[in-house]
Amino acid sequence: MNTVLNHPTADFWWQRTDLHYADNGDLTLAGHSLQMLATAHGTPSFFYNGDRVLAKLHTLLGALSATGLRHRVFYAMKANRFTPLLSMMRNSGLCGIDACSPAEVQHALACGFREEDISFTATSVSNEDLDILARLPAVLINCDSISTIRRLGQRCPGRRIGLRVNPGKGVGYGNNQLLQYSGRKTTKFGIYREHFAEACAEAQQHGMTIERIHFHVGIGYLAPQLPLWDEIVGDCTWFVDQLETVRSVNIGGGLGLPHVLTDSPLDLQHWSDILKKHFAPRNLEVCVEPGDFLVKDSGVLVLQVNTVERKQQVDFIGVNGGFNLALEPAFYRLPCEPTPCRLRPGATGKVTIAGNINEALDIWAEEVELPPMEEGDYLVFLNAGGYASAMSSNHCMRGQFYERLLFTADTSR
Numbered sequence: 001m002n003t004v005l006n007h008p009t010a011d012f013w014w015q016r017t018d019l020h021y022a023d024n025g026d027l028t029l030a031g032h033s034l035q036m037l038a039t040a041h042g043t044p045s046f047f048y049n050g051d052r053v054l055a056k057l058h059t060l061l062g063a064l065s066a067t068g069l070r071h072r073v074f075y076a077m078k079a080n081r082f083t084p085l086l087s088m089m090r091n092s093g094l095c096g097i098d099a100c101s102p103a104e105v106q107h108a109l110a111c112g113f114r115e116e117d118i119s120f121t122a123t124s125v126s127n128e129d130l131d132i133l134a135r136l137p138a139v140l141i142n143c144d145s146i147s148t149i150r151r152l153g154q155r156c157p158g159r160r161i162g163l164r165v166n167p168g169k170g171v172g173y174g175n176n177q178l179l180q181y182s183g184r185k186t187t188k189f190g191i192y193r194e195h196f197a198e199a200c201a202e203a204q205q206h207g208m209t210i211e212r213i214h215f216h217v218g219i220g221y222l223a224p225q226l227p228l229w230d231e232i233v234g235d236c237t238w239f240v241d242q243l244e245t246v247r248s249v250n251i252g253g254g255l256g257l258p259h260v261l262t263d264s265p266l267d268l269q270h271w272s273d274i275l276k277k278h279f280a281p282r283n284l285e286v287c288v289e290p291g292d293f294l295v296k297d298s299g300v301l302v303l304q305v306n307t308v309e310r311k312q313q314v315d316f317i318g319v320n321g322g323f324n325l326a327l328e329p330a331f332y333r334l335p336c337e338p339t340p341c342r343l344r345p346g347a348t349g350k351v352t353i354a355g356n357i358n359e360a361l362d363i364w365a366e367e368v369e370l371p372p373m374e375e376g377d378y379l380v381f382l383n384a385g386g387y388a389s390a391m392s393s394n395h396c397m398r399g400q401f402y403e404r405l406l407f408t409a410d411t412s413r
């Protein structure tokens with residue numbers, strides 16, 4: 001129970017040490033009142049807890065260390081490329097970068113990452129992309145098509161490469177098909193078993209050594225998906241076993257986070273046991289390239305309520321930001337968790353939260369239970385640290401926002 005405002009804390013199942021309501025009813029992130037930050041900087045605003053990102057990195061590295069396998073983490077910067085966040089990661093020395101375009105590679109270099117700390121895995125790669133990569137010989141490239149192998153080979157004969165493979169099975173949050181990168185339906189990602197020999201022959205023709213197998217089979221998997229993930233990792237060892245030159249396996253990203261009360265968090269012990277089972281006998285280095293797992297629940301988006309109005313039987317709350325600032329709920333039907341910046345006393349009610357974009361699908365959440373909200377109040381959207389600002393667009397020319405990396409020890413506003 002929130003002692004001052006009488007709200008049952010069970011309503012806020014996601015509360016944790018660095019993200020919770022203070023006794024005065026203000027939601028705090030890393031010890032900072034989001035109400036005060038929103039008032040000082042305006043909205044839309046993204047705030048990220050840098051301490052939490054580093055803590056998650058340490059947790060992941062701890063799980064990998066427990067396997068006894070050589071390992072590396074490459075942060076998937078497509079999840080969030082905010083410069084202070086990347087610089088913080090670089091300064092930590094704990095991870096490299098997974099980049100999926102030459103511009104991301106350049107951004108990683110500008111943030112201080114070395115070429116050899118950058119892993120590049122992209123799709124539909126152009127000759128212009130390859131010309132840039134050819135000038136960066138230490139970047140670790142994973143080719144996801146035979147065409148890429150051929151055109152990279154023409155530019156950099158003899159280069160050591162990785163192959164992104166497609167095991168034909170996928171996994172994702174809540175078994176959502178939209179979140180799977182490989183599955184029953186043929187996808188654009190990676191090289192299938194039936195084309196693997198041809199891919200290897202193409203690499204050989206250019207004197208290229210395949211030293212890595214890479215796969216990324218979906219996003220947001222949690223504890224219930226681990227048995228399927230285990231099976232898929234097992235299937236991927238087929239590719240590894242075809243080549244004596246493979247030294248390393250990159251298992252992609254996709255590690256998920258709970259989005260609703262009933263989600264079971266990813267069991268990292270179980271996850272690392274699966275890695276150990278498959279890769280320890282093969283003496284391989286294991287690389288992982290998480291995006292969401294490191295940043296998503298460290299970040300929030302704060303918007304301001306500008307409209308509180310009943311239309312027929314529906315109580316609408318209109319806010320000053322739309323799906324163009326955080327696409328996942330609309331695109332992937334991922335749950336969205338809105339909560340007031342400052343709690344008002346009073347009974348909760350069911351509301352529909354609408355954005356400010358003139359598109360029918362610009363609805364944040366329907367029929368969600370919220371404490372009372374008034375025009376001028378701020379509303380916080382949780383889990384906005386990944387694939388929100390990074391995927392934002394300027395649709396309706398409403399794409400502007402403020403971003404800030406917070407630390408518990410930083411007392412400035």
Ligand SMILES: Cc1ncc(COP(=O)(O)O)c(C=O)c1O
Binds near residue numbers: 219220252253292
């Ligand atoms: C190749 C690759 N690696 C890593 C990631 C990061 O995924 P996640 O943020 O779910 O960990 C992605 C996401 O699309 C990806 O395509």
